Amino acid sequence: xAKQRKxxxxxxxxxxxxxxAEFATPADVYHAAEKVxxxxxxxxxxxxxxxxxxxxxxxxxxxxxxxxxxxxxxxxGAGLGFLMQYWMSGVDYQLxxxxxxxxxxxxxxxxxxxxxxxxxxxxxxxxMLAMNGLPRHNHPLLKKDRFLAVSDDTLAICxxxxxxxxxxxxxxxxxxRLGGRNIDLVExx
Amino acid sequence: xxxxxxxxxDAVLHHDxxxxxxxxxxNVRYTGGGRLSTLFLIVAVVGLGATIGSAFLYTGKxxxxxxxxxxxxxxxxxxxxxxxxxLVMHLMAAGWSITLRRxxxxxxxxxxxxxxxxxxxxxxxxxxxxxxxxxxxxxxYQSNIVLEKKIAFLxxxxxxxxxxxxxxxxTIIAWKLSGxxxxxxxxxxxxxxxxARFTSSWGMLAFALTTAFASFDLxxxxxxxxxxxxxxxxYFASTAFSGIxxxxxxxxxxxxxxxxxxxxxxxHFHDVGKLMFxxxxxxxxxxxxxxxxxxxxxxxxxxxxxxxxxxxxxxxVFFLLAIGHFIVPxxxxxxRGVKRSPTALAVVAIWMLFIHFTDMxxxxxxxxxxxxxxxxxxxxxxxxxxxxxxxxxxxxxxGFMLVRRVSSVPxxxxxxxxxxxxxxHKNYI
Numbered sequence: 067x068a069k070q071r072k073x074x075x076x077x078x079x080x081x082x083x084x085x086x087a088e089f090a091t092p093a094d095v096y097h098a099a100e101k102v103x104x105x106x107x108x109x110x111x112x113x114x115x116x117x118x119x120x121x122x123x124x125x126x127x128x129x130x131x132x133x134x135x136x137x138x139x140x141x142x143g144a145g146l147g148f149l150m151q152y153w154m155s156g157v158d159y160q161l162x163x164x165x166x167x168x169x170x171x172x173x174x175x176x177x178x179x180x181x182x183x184x185x186x187x188x189x190x191x192x193x194m195l196a197m198n199g200l201p202r203h204n205h206p207l208l209k210k211d212r213f214l215a216v217s218d219d220t221l222a223i224c225x226x227x228x229x230x231x232x233x234x235x236x237x238x239x240x241x242x243r244l245g246g247r248n249i250d251l252v253e254x255x
Numbered sequence: 256x257x258x259x260x261x262x263x264x265d266a267v268l269h270h271d272x273x274x275x276x277x278x279x280x281x282n283v284r285y286t287g288g289g290r291l292s293t294l295f296l297i298v299a300v301v302g303l304g305a306t307i308g309s310a311f312l313y314t315g316k317x318x319x320x321x322x323x324x325x326x327x328x329x330x331x332x333x334x335x336x337x338x339x340x341x342l343v344m345h346l347m348a349a350g351w352s353i354t355l356r357r358x359x360x361x362x363x364x365x366x367x368x369x370x371x372x373x374x375x376x377x378x379x380x381x382x383x384x385x386x387x388x389x390x391x392x393x394x395x396y397q398s399n400i401v402l403e404k405k406i407a408f409l410x411x412x413x414x415x416x417x418x419x420x421x422x423x424x425x426t427i428i429a430w431k432l433s434g435x436x437x438x439x440x441x442x443x444x445x446x447x448x449x450x451a452r453f454t455s456s457w458g459m460l461a462f463a464l465t466t467a468f469a470s471f472d473l474x475x476x477x478x479x480x481x482x483x484x485x486x487x488x489x490y491f492a493s494t495a496f497s498g499i500x501x502x503x504x505x506x507x508x509x510x511x512x513x514x515x516x517x518x519x520x521x522x523h524f525h526d527v528g529k530l531m532f533x534x535x536x537x538x539x540x541x542x543x544x545x546x547x548x549x550x551x552x553x554x555x556x557x558x559x560x561x562x563x564x565x566x567x568x569x570x571x572v573f574f575l576l577a578i579g580h581f582i583v584p585x586x587x588x589x590x591r592g593v594k595r596s597p598t599a600l601a602v603v604a605i606w607m608l609f610i611h612f613t614d615m616x617x618x619x620x621x622x623x624x625x626x627x628x629x630x631x632x633x634x635x636x637x638x639x640x641x642x643x644x645x646x647x648x649x650x651x652x653x654g655f656m657l658v659r660r661v662s663s664v665p666x667x668x669x670x671x672x673x674x675x676x677x678x679x680h681k682n683y684i
Contacts, residue, residue, distance in 0.1 A: 129591075137589065164553065172550050175543060 083206035083254035084226035087246025095221040098244040099124040109229035113216040143185025147178040206254020288662035295654035302648020314638035325619035326649035327373040336498015337362025345455035350676035391479035443670035481560040485545035492538040497611040503604035521595040528594025539581035568634040
């Protein structure tokens with residue numbers, strides 16, 4: 067059941083990406099994040115030049131599903147590896163090696179293991195990139211000169227317009243209440 | 256300015272103050288073990304009594320001593336597992352596991368006792384029983400060409416010397432490490448941790464060698480024709496596997512009894528679960544490596560050991576081990592929720608001990624044959640009640656000693672310098 071999402075447009079005709087607010091200290095942004103989380107927002111992020119301990123809990127970030135995908139793809143790889151070897155030496159091209167039977171499971175184990183590892187490793191990287199929407203060449207936030215300071219000395223929260231609860235005025239008002247400074251609208255897709 | 260930073264700072268400054276209430280006697284001492292130890296003693300007497308009694312029934316003497324030895328080696332593995340983890344935690348200066356270490360020490364101090372129990376059958380075979388289970392002790396095989404080549408190692412006097420050496424080394428390690436730990440409870444001298452670390456440095460080397468050779472002497476030498484360079488590691492893998500499972504089965508009931516509150520948390524269980532996972536994989540790796548190379552190279556004196564274990568019903572035990580000793584715990588312990596739940600971990604630990612004894616069963620019981628070399632082994636299910644009686648009896652004996660030990664010492668190293676680190680331990684992923 068896809069909800070019809072309201073699209074906000076700025077005066078210059080661009081779509082609204084979200085609302086950004088700057089915060090002075092890690093404690094401020096930490097507590098603001100707790101409030102944003104409790105207000106029920108889900109499409110938003112905290113930007114900081116360094117890791118903040120416990121910020122994932124303050125943001126209410128759920129555990130990633132990545133391990134599940136990796137495990138499923140890894141087991142698929144292991145299964146395929148086993149089947150490949152069984153088909154090759156047990157079915158398609160039977161050879162007597164050292165008087166061993168056709169298609170024994172024992173020599174298949176190392177390669178089954180290796181293919182399980184290989185698939186897991188690749189799926190970890192590829193799923194991680196896909197789930198993060200990477201790689202991408204540009205980001206709407208990068209148009210903001212002030213935003214570039216989050217890699218230096220600024221902490222920021224950006225609530226995105228894709229969030230169901232997003233409303234340009236109310237969201238801005240909330241960020242103001244939480245102590246956000248230099249609150250601004252971000253344009254972009 | 257930053258309230259997060261200030262909180263952390265406060266926590267560091269006031270460690271001792273904020274944890275004082277966790278170290279109250281009702282939380283770190285267990286005194287209600289009287290009935291439990293009686294129960295274990297009854298199980299021990301009934302189980303071991305049934306095992307010894309079965310020697311005079313239709314199952315026969317050989318089956319009885321094989322079951323007894325299988326159970327003894329399984330319980331010895333748990334105690335050696337406790338010794339291994341104590342040693343490795345001292346060596347690595349591990350902080351997170353301090354609140355668990357005392358239980359590993361409790362297992363460790365029972366290792367010399369279990370060695371005595373595990374020496375009963377070989378010494379009986381050597382002096383009275385004429386090598387019924389340990390065939391190299393049998394007069395009939397003294398002129399065997401394979402045994403003649405190994406006589407420098409497999410002879411009665413050297414064998415006895417080695418048993419005494421294992422006993423001596425394990426006693427020294429257990430006595431020194433548990434002694435230092437208990438002394439620190441009283442004096443609070445932080446430098447005792449360094450002494451324990453030094454003891455562990457040579458102790459680990461001595462432990463590795465004695466465990467490997469004890470497994471050669473007490474398990475591998477039953478069939479003197481067989482040899483495997485993996486054997487020492489294989490038994491070591493079992494010791495760590497069963498030792499960590501035994502730890503869970505000590506800690507979880509203590510937590511249920513309202514002890515160790517705030518000292519052993521789901522964060523600790525999470526890491527214990529990771530260790531259970533680790534040694535599940537490690538055992539599988541070692542067991543497969545041993546089997547795989549023997550299967551591939553196809554050398555008769557090696558394959559003979561697996562040949563009798565892949566027919567007459569033993570092939571089912573073989574695959575039960577592959578699935579139950581590896582795949583089942585592997586898949587279950589992958590889940591984070593299982594590792595963080597004491598109840599789920601306890602269920603997995605019970606399964607791990609069951610499959611650990613199945614492993615010992617797979618090693619020892621096929622030695623019960625109608626006649627060596629020519630004879631076929633008994634099927635796994637024949638007279639299996641003797642094996643169950645022996646295992647339950649031996650666990651009863653170990654449990655009896657363990658409960659008495661656990662209730663006589665504090666449940667954690669009370670004044671270890673890394674105790675605050677352990678209490679604050681947290682997994683960030």
